[in-house]
Amino acid sequence: MRGNLEKNKSTEIYLIQFAREHKEHFTTAKKWDEFASSYGYPTSRQYIYQFGSWNQAKQLANLPLSNRKEYTYRKYNKEDLIQIIKEYQEHFISKEEWNKYAKANGLPHYETFLYHDISWKEILEITGKKKYTYTRQELLTIAEENGEYFANRNTWDDYAKPKELPNSYEYIKEFGNWINVKHKILKIRDEDLIEIAKKYELGNFSRRKWDEYAKEHNLPPASMYIDRFGSWNRLKAMLY
Known part of the structure; x- marks a missing residue:
């Protein structure tokens, strides 16, 4: 049903049935409007006009009432x-x-x-205040709570923007590069690092050359390997 609705019994019945049919979306007025706007369905304003309040509409449809948050x-x-x-x-x-x-x-x-x-x-x-700057610990806490979205920068930025979370640039500014971020949050396994080292023939690189190559190809830096395996020479010995 599109457009304005007049108050009458048949309209009330239609709206109640419609709410029940789409009850998974008929939770809060905001969520309903997001869903309804995509299909031209009756808006929350039309329900409130017809029944007096959002909760009254939900009550007549035998749906759980909105909590105090919605009222606030x-x-x-x-x-x-x-x-x-x-x-x-x-x-x-x-x-x-x-x-x-x-x-x-x-x-x-x-x-x-x-x-x-x-x-x-x-x-x-x-x-008139400047943009809020996250501390290192705040960034880590946010990342640990949302780790499944840290597969790559684009995935994180798409997830973070509507939730007003720090974007990938904030993390890179703090941790150096995206691989370091993932290392801190997702805890890259030793075997994963060894597999990367073998695949890209790390044994043929000096630390400086590896860092140049790693930065270009978004690979773990030498410091991550040394931190995990003790020294650059010890790591290279493990590869053969």
Whole structure:
């Protein structure tokens, strides 16, 4: 059903049946709108107009009610949130610090701003602060929690961008190259390193020449091998 809906009994029945048929998407108003917009389905606004509230629509469809988070998200509008940013700008140091302050003072958590399409970057622009810089430990913690997306830089960047996580450049700036990042997070096995060394005939390289070659071909640097196997000469002896 497309377009505006008038309030009547047949429309109510249709909307309730429609919600039940697509119940896996009928969770929060935002998630429903993301799904509905792709197919021209009735929006959350049309459900709220018809039934008075999102939860009322879900209740009539015998679907689990939205939790308190959804209510909190919708409690504020974008203008309210921008005013809060301006009023409490000195407390927007990091997402974690803001959430601590917000919890203690009855203010909306960062997720509420994100729900209304106000990114952390926009918050910092409003407050006049520079872009937040992640510590080495914060980068490692984020990476360990999302390790399955670290196969390559493109995969990570595609995953990180909508979630406002640090991009691959942030990691390379801290750890030197993407192989070092994967080494720290995914713990490349000794046998994997040996296999790479044999495949690319590492035994024919000096440390300096290997690093030049490794950088060009996105391979583990000499320092990783020495760290793992003790010395460059010992590593080369293991290859024969």
